[in-house]
Amino acid sequence: MRKWWINPQYASSEAGERFGDIDHVFALDGETMAQDSLSRVLRVGVGGKRYYVKRYTGNGKNLRRRWFGLRRWLGPPRVRAEWRNLLAFRAWGIPTATLVAYGLERRFGGFLRGALVTEEIPDTMDLAYLAQSNDPRLADRAWLTQVSRQIARLTRTLHDAGFAHNDLKWRNLLVDGGPSPTVYLIDCPSGNYYRGTILEYRIVKDLACLDKLASKTLSRSQRLRFYLAYTRNSRLDNGDRQRIAKIVGFFDGRD
Structure with a gap:
């Protein structure tokens, strides 16, 4: 068939x-x-x-x-x-x-x-390549803010639908070369829908995948601003602090 x-x-x-x-x-x-x-x-x-x-x-x-x-x-x-x-x-x-x-x-x-x-999406590069090549755009505050907010928004859209990407790494995020960059999400054969505690675990995994390279490339304040954009809040509460601890420690002992 x-x-x-x-x-x-x-x-x-x-x-x-x-x-x-x-x-x-x-x-x-x-x-x-x-x-x-x-x-x-x-x-x-x-x-x-x-x-x-x-x-x-x-x-x-x-x-x-x-x-x-x-x-x-x-x-x-x-x-x-x-x-x-x-x-x-x-x-x-x-x-x-x-x-x-x-x-x-x-x-x-x-x-x-x-x-x-x-x-093919023309004039794009994945974010992992930009980080590895020390692309100067990553030091451009305005450019980085636009890209970070788009990633936060698309990640929250996935999770609000009860969906987790399961491989949400910088290599699967493309950004174009325009003055107002657009972020594209690609390559998702293992993404799926979840509920309850399993969904929360998968959310932490997605955010940890994003933070794995961000922790080596961005400042703590830039990472915090991304998380706040993701939560759509202006400050952290106790639940956020507990989740951040899980995100930061997610890959401990796994590499």
Whole structure:
């Protein structure tokens, strides 16, 4: 069984032809941007634009379950979670990559392969690269304030929906080169919905992922202003202080 979807905006274009079905997508050649045991990401040029093609041939990172062959039938495929989450971000007003095509193939009810194609967001870099390269924009107070507030707002939007990204690191946040920068959230195959104490734990994890590099790049006052923007409050209460302690200590002994 195959399911494949093309964004109507691209259906009659050269991109629509190149990404028209799952066989075409798995036959593509391009520049390998990332690869692991589950997926491979290619960058492909079509009609003067560049696209990212993420192809999955595995489902899940639990080696034991994959070894016994159970992961093909247990739980939603990661590729489906990834396109579902990108569609949710757009519905919530969070800037993200435009989905061009996506779908999957099953055999005898088990996951066989899947893929999604997104258009490249031009003139963007991820925040982790900016930090590693000591980009001067990180020392620009006005620029940093705009970026920090956008990240706080989009993170709060996720959490208000009962959703946690689960890998909310600087490398998954792109920022463009305009004078009024826009932040884009990308790459979310492991994000999901939670409730109660599990949601709170996942919220702490998301905020800790953001703070991991922020603690090495930003001042304490800048990090505090981000947290206050996230909570939409002007000062901390006891609950905030307890959560901050969990955020700061989240990765202790894990690295």
